[in-house]
Amino acid sequence: MKSFFAYIAEIFSAIWSLLTGMKVTAKYFFTPWKNVTQQYPENRDTLVMYERFRGEVIMPHNENNEHKCTGCGICEINCPNGSIEIISKSIVNEEGKKKRVIDQHIYHLSMCTFCNLCVKTCPSDAIVMGQNFEHAYWNRTSMTKVLNQPGSKIMEGIKE
Amino acid sequence: MAFEKYDFTPLTQSIHQGLIENVSPLLTLIIEWTIIGVLFLLFIAVFGLLLVYVERKVCAAFQQRLGPMRVGPWGLLQTIADFVKLLMKELITPKSVDKFLYNLAPFIVIIVPFLTISVIPFAPGLQALDFDIGIFFVTAVSSVGVIGVLLAGWASNNKYSLIGGMRSGAQIVSYELSVGMSLITMVIMAGTMQISEIVELQRGGWFLFKGHIPAIIAFFVFVVAGTAETNRGPFDLAEAESELTAGFHTEYSGIKFAFFFLAEYINLFIVAAMATIVFLGGWMPFHFGNFEGFNAVMDFIPGLIWFFLKVFGIIFLIMWFKWTFPRLRIDQILTLEWKYLLPINLFNILLMATMVLLGWHW
Numbered sequence: 001m002k003s004f005f006a007y008i009a010e011i012f013s014a015i016w017s018l019l020t021g022m023k024v025t026a027k028y029f030f031t032p033w034k035n036v037t038q039q040y041p042e043n044r045d046t047l048v049m050y051e052r053f054r055g056e057v058i059m060p061h062n063e064n065n066e067h068k069c070t071g072c073g074i075c076e077i078n079c080p081n082g083s084i085e086i087i088s089k090s091i092v093n094e095e096g097k098k099k100r101v102i103d104q105h106i107y108h109l110s111m112c113t114f115c116n117l118c119v120k121t122c123p124s125d126a127i128v129m130g131q132n133f134e135h136a137y138w139n140r141t142s143m144t145k146v147l148n149q150p151g152s153k154i155m156e157g158i159k160e
Numbered sequence: 161m162a163f164e165k166y167d168f169t170p171l172t173q174s175i176h177q178g179l180i181e182n183v184s185p186l187l188t189l190i191i192e193w194t195i196i197g198v199l200f201l202l203f204i205a206v207f208g209l210l211l212v213y214v215e216r217k218v219c220a221a222f223q224q225r226l227g228p229m230r231v232g233p234w235g236l237l238q239t240i241a242d243f244v245k246l247l248m249k250e251l252i253t254p255k256s257v258d259k260f261l262y263n264l265a266p267f268i269v270i271i272v273p274f275l276t277i278s279v280i281p282f283a284p285g286l287q288a289l290d291f292d293i294g295i296f297f298v299t300a301v302s303s304v305g306v307i308g309v310l311l312a313g314w315a316s317n318n319k320y321s322l323i324g325g326m327r328s329g330a331q332i333v334s335y336e337l338s339v340g341m342s343l344i345t346m347v348i349m350a351g352t353m354q355i356s357e358i359v360e361l362q363r364g365g366w367f368l369f370k371g372h373i374p375a376i377i378a379f380f381v382f383v384v385a386g387t388a389e390t391n392r393g394p395f396d397l398a399e400a401e402s403e404l405t406a407g408f409h410t411e412y413s414g415i416k417f418a419f420f421f422l423a424e425y426i427n428l429f430i431v432a433a434m435a436t437i438v439f440l441g442g443w444m445p446f447h448f449g450n451f452e453g454f455n456a457v458m459d460f461i462p463g464l465i466w467f468f469l470k471v472f473g474i475i476f477l478i479m480w481f482k483w484t485f486p487r488l489r490i491d492q493i494l495t496l497e498w499k500y501l502l503p504i505n506l507f508n509i510l511l512m513a514t515m516v517l518l519g520w521h522w
Contacts, residue, residue, distance in 0.1 A: 011500065011504075018484075018485065021484050021485060022481075022484050024484070025222045025480065025483060025484040026480070028221070028222055028223065028224050029218075029221045029222050029480075032221055034224060035221075035224050035226055036224050037220075037224075037225045039226070
């Protein structure tokens, strides 16, 4: 008799748990404005990517065409698949000392896995992850980018 | 009666009269058969495509997606494009299949919906065949489909197909029992197996309300077993994509694959239509007690629209099941049938018989 009641109770608890599941999907069904799908090419102008999205590595420059990169090469060492090449040059500063600065920060987008290690290890936060994801090119040489803009120099007060 | 203006009997009668006065009776019969056959062909093709579209949209909404949006406005032409693609695809026959059975199987599977659809009353006077054993005919014919599934699984000579076919066979044979039993419960209440009469008996109120407790139990059992019989999720282990690629129709391509696909969706329609006829009053409008004004408004809506409203309601329910519940294992499926649905059903038949004898139903 006890097992009979357990059987009946099992049926009702099963129905209850099924209804609980159906409630969840019903909530999704009847709130279509919360859909997560983006109609991409149509909403291209209004599309806002998430903060955490990693589209490409970029080097922000301020209005005086200055960046924060010291050319230390830590990002190059930390890149697991060699997508960053640092070419540095030495200049003579106003005190007459020789100083090593960045010449070209070369970034191979075609080899990058967007692991974020270069951004994390950069001591001066010179590079960040950009949100542009439209990386289709006709020519693979276009995927090799020089991140520091021509004629740019390092910002004042960045520790070497 | 308010129905008479939507009755299709005058139309069919006038077609019949016009034919029989002008041509011989044999030719009349042949022409009428042809008309009905073409109508059903068109209906199955169009409704199958529509159901595939609806399924994709409903499934997308359940998963917070949009579904097909590119081909035509709101993706309306998507299924037509898919169908054209399937028509143009090459029919591949693998080397080691049993050629005859392999080619026969999709036709057996597609025959079932064509046979069962003939007894469905879409509207007053719009029914191709009105047997006095209509319900029995539906249950008998719908079990032919499992032969096609088993043949497809066996003849493909592929272990995935064979496992899928065997699972499907075990499942359909088991759940056929529940479908039959829940229909028998309602036949006890109706006292007839003739489908037109079952619908007519629900003029005063749908059987779901007339038969209260046992009818509701039978309805739930029917919907669960019907979902299983159409091989749909959560009972879709016969074509479990993640384990069996596509189950019994793995080796089929082109139009033969489309036959399996179409048969699955039309079977979904048939199950929904049977639930509508037996439990929800077929094309009968919804009446509530003695509210004359409300009932008159309901009567104003044609029977054809009522029928499809109810059918789509049931189809939506079955789709809701599919996109909510995870797939069951084969042992869980058989446990559900033999340890739960069958005892519940047997008890329910007893309950219904007692109720009918004591006159407890309305």
